[in-house]
Amino acid sequence: MKETVLAQLFADQNPIPLYCIHPTPQWAPLALGLILGYAAEHLDPQRFDTAPRFAATREELQALMAVHGPGICLFSNYMWTRPDNLEISRWVKAHSPQSLTIHGGPDTPAYFETCKTFLQEHPEVDFAVHGEGEVTITELLEFWAETPVLPEKIPGLGFLVGEQLVKTAARARAENPNLYPSPYLNGIFESLDYSQWSSAALETNRGCPYGCTFCDWGSATLQKIRLYDLERVKAEIEWLGQHKISEFWITDANFGIFERDVEITRFICQAKETYGYPVRVVTNYAKNTKKHLVDIIEILIDAGLLSSGIVSLQSRDEATLKAVNRTNIKTSEYDKLRKTFEDKHLPLSTQLMIGLPGSTCASFKQDLRFCFYQDIEVQIFRTVVLPNSPMADPDYLNQWQIQYDSTGMLLSTRDISDADMRQIEQIARLFRCTHAYGMLKYWQSWLDWEYGLDPIDYLDQLLLDIPQLEGYTWLPGLYDAYSPAHDVINTHFELRESLRSANAWGAFYAELKRYTLARYPQVQEDAQMDMLLLIQAALMPGEGRSFPVQLSLPHDFNAYYQAKRLDATAPALLSYGPAQLEIEDPLGLCQEHVRRGYRVKGRPSSVWELQSDLMGASRELAHSMRHHA
Numbered sequence: 001m002k003e004t005v006l007a008q009l010f011a012d013q014n015p016i017p018l019y020c021i022h023p024t025p026q027w028a029p030l031a032l033g034l035i036l037g038y039a040a041e042h043l044d045p046q047r048f049d050t051a052p053r054f055a056a057t058r059e060e061l062q063a064l065m066a067v068h069g070p071g072i073c074l075f076s077n078y079m080w081t082r083p084d085n086l087e088i089s090r091w092v093k094a095h096s097p098q099s100l101t102i103h104g105g106p107d108t109p110a111y112f113e114t115c116k117t118f119l120q121e122h123p124e125v126d127f128a129v130h131g132e133g134e135v136t137i138t139e140l141l142e143f144w145a146e147t148p149v150l151p152e153k154i155p156g157l158g159f160l161v162g163e164q165l166v167k168t169a170a171r172a173r174a175e176n177p178n179l180y181p182s183p184y185l186n187g188i189f190e191s192l193d194y195s196q197w198s199s200a201a202l203e204t205n206r207g208c209p210y211g212c213t214f215c216d217w218g219s220a221t222l223q224k225i226r227l228y229d230l231e232r233v234k235a236e237i238e239w240l241g242q243h244k245i246s247e248f249w250i251t252d253a254n255f256g257i258f259e260r261d262v263e264i265t266r267f268i269c270q271a272k273e274t275y276g277y278p279v280r281v282v283t284n285y286a287k288n289t290k291k292h293l294v295d296i297i298e299i300l301i302d303a304g305l306l307s308s309g310i311v312s313l314q315s316r317d318e319a320t321l322k323a324v325n326r327t328n329i330k331t332s333e334y335d336k337l338r339k340t341f342e343d344k345h346l347p348l349s350t351q352l353m354i355g356l357p358g359s360t361c362a363s364f365k366q367d368l369r370f371c372f373y374q375d376i377e378v379q380i381f382r383t384v385v386l387p388n389s390p391m392a393d394p395d396y397l398n399q400w401q402i403q404y405d406s407t408g409m410l411l412s413t414r415d416i417s418d419a420d421m422r423q424i425e426q427i428a429r430l431f432r433c434t435h436a437y438g439m440l441k442y443w444q445s446w447l448d449w450e451y452g453l454d455p456i457d458y459l460d461q462l463l464l465d466i467p468q469l470e471g472y473t474w475l476p477g478l479y480d481a482y483s484p485a486h487d488v489i490n491t492h493f494e495l496r497e498s499l500r501s502a503n504a505w506g507a508f509y510a511e512l513k514r515y516t517l518a519r520y521p522q523v524q525e526d527a528q529m530d531m532l533l534l535i536q537a538a539l540m541p542g543e544g545r546s547f548p549v550q551l552s553l554p555h556d557f558n559a560y561y562q563a564k565r566l567d568a569t570a571p572a573l574l575s576y577g578p579a580q581l582e583i584e585d586p587l588g589l590c591q592e593h594v595r596r597g598y599r600v601k602g603r604p605s606s607v608w609e610l611q612s613d614l615m616g617a618s619r620e621l622a623h624s625m626r627h628h629a
Contacts, residue, residue: 002100002126002150002159003149003150005098005126006100006144006148007148008098009071009098009099009100009148010145014069015045015046015047015048015049016047016049016070016071016072017048017049017051017053017064017068017069017071017072018036018039018048018049018050018053018071018072018074019053019055019061019064019071019072019073019074019099020032020033020035020036020052020053020055020074021054021055021061021073021074021075021085021088021089022054022055022056022076022081023056023081023084023085023088024056024080024084025056025192025193025196025197026197027198027199027200027201028189028197028200028201028245029054029076029183029192030183030200030201030203030251031076031104031105031133032074032076033183033184033188033189034134034180034181034183035074035076035104035133035134035137036050036052036074036183036188037180037181037182037183037186037188038134038135038137038138038179038180039134039137039141041181042138042142043138043141043142043145044142044145047145048141048145049068049071052188052189052191052192054191054192055088057088058087058088058091058092061073061088061092062091065096065099070096070098071099071100072099072100072102072141073088073089073092073099073100073102074102074104074137075088075089075101075102075103075104076103076133077103077104077105077107077108078105078106078107079107079384079386079407079408081105081107082105082107082108085103086122086124089101089103089124089125090124092124093123093124100126100127101124101125101126101127102126102128102129102137102140103125103127103128103129104128104129104130104136104137105133106216106386106387106388107386107387108128108129108130108388109128109387109388109392110128110130110131110158110387111388111392111393111394112165112167113394114387114392115128115130115158115165115167116158116160116165118387119158119160119165120160120163126159127140127151127157127158127159128157128158128159130156130158130170130171130388131156131170131171131173132156132171132173132174133156134174134179135156135174136154136156136157136171139154140154140157150166152166153168154168155168155169155170155171155172156168156169156170156171173206173226174226175226176226177203177205177206177226177227177228178228178229178232182232182235184200184235184236184239184240185232185236185239195244197245197246198246198247199245199247199248199249199282200240200245200247200248200249201249201251202233202236202237202240202248202249202250202251203228203250203251203252204227204228204250204252204255204261204264205227205228205252205258206225206226207224207225207226207253208225208254209224209225209254210253210326211325211390212314212325212326212390213323213324213325213357213396214314214324214353214356214383214384214385214389214391215386215389216386216387216388216389217253225254225257227258227260230260233264233267234264234267237264237267237268237271238271240271240277240278241271241272241274241277241278242275244276244277245277245278246277246278246279246280247278247279247280247282248268248278248280248282249282249283250282250283251283252283252284253284254285254287255283255284255285255286255296256285256286256291256292256293256296257286257292258292259291259292261292262292262295262296262299265295265299265300266299268300268303268305269299269300269302269303269305272304272305273303278305279305280306281300281305281306284312285311285312287312287333287334290333290336290340293337294337294340294341294344294346297341297346298344298346301346311334311337311349311350311351312350312351313350313352313367314326314351314352314353314356315352315353315356315359315363315364315367316366316367316370317358317359317363317366319358319359320356320357320358320359320363321358322358323357323358323359324357324358324391325390334350338374338376348376349376349377349378349379350371350376350377350378350379351378351379351380351381352364352368352371352378352379352380352381352428353380353381353383354380354381354383354421354424354425354428355382355383355410355412355413355416355421355424356383357391357396357400357402357413357414357415358400358415359413359416360415360416361416361424364424364427364428365456365457368427368428368431368456369454369456371431371435372435372455372456377436378431378432378435378436379489380428380431380432380488380489381488381489382409382410382488383409384404384407384408384409384410385397385402385404385408385409385410386408387408399414400413400414401413401414402414403418423460423463425488426463426479426480427456427459427460427463428488429480429483429488429491429492430459430462430463430478430479430480431456431459432488432489432491432492433478433480433491433492433495433496434459434478436608437492437496437609438536438540438608438609439536440512441609442535442536442539442557442614443512443532443533443536444458444459445561445564446528446532446573447516447523449564449568449572449573450528450572451520451522451523453520453523461519462475462478462515463478463479465515465519466478466479467479472511472514472515473507473511474495474499474504474507474508475508475511475515477492477495477498478492478495480492480495482494493594496594496608497593497594499540499542500540500541500542500543500594501543501593502543503542503543503545505536505537505540506537508537509533509536510533512533513525513529513533527554528555528573528574531553531554531557534551535551535557535581538551538581538583538610539583539609539612539614540609540610541585541589541590541592541608543590544590545585545590547583547584547585548582548584549582549583549584550580550581550582550583551580551581551582551583552578552580553579553580553581554578555573555574555576555577555578556576556577556578556579557576557579557581557614558612558613559576559579560573560576561614581612581613581614582612582613583610583611583612584610584611585610586611587607587611589607589608589610590610
């Protein structure tokens with residue numbers, strides 16, 4: 001069948017059009033732009049029409065094909081594009097049978113059996129590209145221009161002959177990524193409506209020296225890092241700033257690993273000063289060195305481009321780190337970085353993953369405990385088995401008895417049952433709600449310091465008790481049944497919006513007090529407790545509130561909190577005299593409707609606690625983000 005299509009398509013002597021399918025028009029299609037740009041430089045224009053033709057929907061593709069005829073459709077599969085890409089690919093095979101479909105990208109399986117299954121289940125995919133696609137696509141098309149037959153000698157491909165998979169040799173990575181022209185600079189993206197873009201990828205290098213089993217950095221793990229020319233990177237930053245792209249995603253696996261990354265950061269900030277853009281920068285920081293990170297994050301914060309430095313920790317558990325091949329990334333380096341940030345009064349965030357092989361319920365709770373006691377903002381993610389990651393290797397899957405669903409979401413392992421996974425996820429959601437959003441942060445700290453109630457065990461027990469609670473209106477909402485399984489970042493949106501819009505925090509904390517006194521008889525009902533709940537309620541957004549608010553407290557809770565954070569043996573709360581606590585709402589959170597998936601550009605979703613001296617380093621950052629609210 002493929003041979004027939006090839007013969008028909010290449011029998012026409014007119015140039016064959018290339019179509020780039022990009023179902024997420026809110027993001028710049030960098031991968032497809034790089035492939036098209038390289039092809040345009042090398043292919044014979046008498047045989048191929050490489051004019052930029054991007055389609056986000058099958059209707060757009062149909063309109064293009066009505067003018068230019070059958071052609072070669074290029075798809076770049078990511079987790080978020082693969083479903084739409086496959087749907088459009090099915091339409092192509094049904095309505096333009098003379099066209100060919102080629103799928104690449106990190107969500108196109110490369111392991112032999114998974115590639116075979118993928119192609120058998122998706123006959124709408126003619127050819128799969130594995131690894132970097134720029135050279136593979138160009139060589140493939142050059143080969144077909146001469147000999148339109150099945151390409152069994154072109155490296156980096158997978159395709160079916162009947163029901164049997166032909167998987168060609170792996171393609172070596174290009175030593176010099178500068179061979180691939182920039183679609184920002186060569187005019188390819190000028191044909192697109194980039195005013196729709198909310199973000200664009202900025203690639204300053206390729207490759208990653210680490211081999212974490214859960215990761216597939218463009219299938220470039222355990223690889224030498226290859227640099228783009230600095231002047232090219234600067235020119236791309238200039239282009240993105242001039243074109244008013246709000247968010248830059250620096251796609252490096254370890255930004256800050258090179259000294260030149262400090263210079264790149266300064267140039268991004270210059271673009272913001274000159275053009276007003278970007279308003280936010282997102283990246284993945286170097287994991288094994290703090291040499292340049294502090295400078296980078298200070299520069300970004302001074303420019304109002306960053307709320308905190310994010311360093312991927314994933315877990316501190318030694319057995320887990322060994323299981324995922326992360327032992328060469330030292331947690332001691334993270335601790336040094338954290339200490340440096342504390343000394344410079346800079347906020348630091350980290351990331352944890354739920355369900356990694358080797359982890360257990362106990363080890364994950366210990367990771368949360370660490371983040372609580374260090375007062376670190378933590379982003380938590382469900383582990384996903386990426387199709388080309390080392391974790392997806394059949395031997396590894398069998399070793400750790402990994403089960404996952406059709407989206408790749410990990411469901412259970414040798415050490416974590418499906419039921420355990422659901423409980424861990426709910427603990428993670430509740431931790432996000434109570435710690436990152438601040439809903440129980442100071443209450444739990446006080447319970448820990450005054451009564452020795454472990455903060456994570458408290459949350460775990462609360463979740464176990466919720467189904468049996470009677471006569472409670474608000475606490476049952478702490479079991480988050482609404483957020484999607486993959487989102488452990490923006491949680492409890494219905495509960496938080498109900499509490500905000502009704503300004504019902506007094507009732508919420510009254511229920512929390514009632515529950516705690518009933519569950520933990522050692523906790524005494526007294527004026528301290530009432531003061532803590534008054535503070536917690538005052539720090540939460542509520543419709544119709546006016547600011548600033550001055551709380552007159554019988555004991556200086558801020559001094560107590562800051563002292564206890566540094567030294568758990570510091571004096572008890574009763575030893576502190578009266579004080580005022582001023583609370584403000586510079587971001588307008590009290591009037592900001594909370595809804596599913598809501599984000600404000602330039603501000604992390606965790607910013608929800610109202611501003612006070614309790615926020616420490618984050619207070620100044622709240623002011624710096626004010627213009628984005």
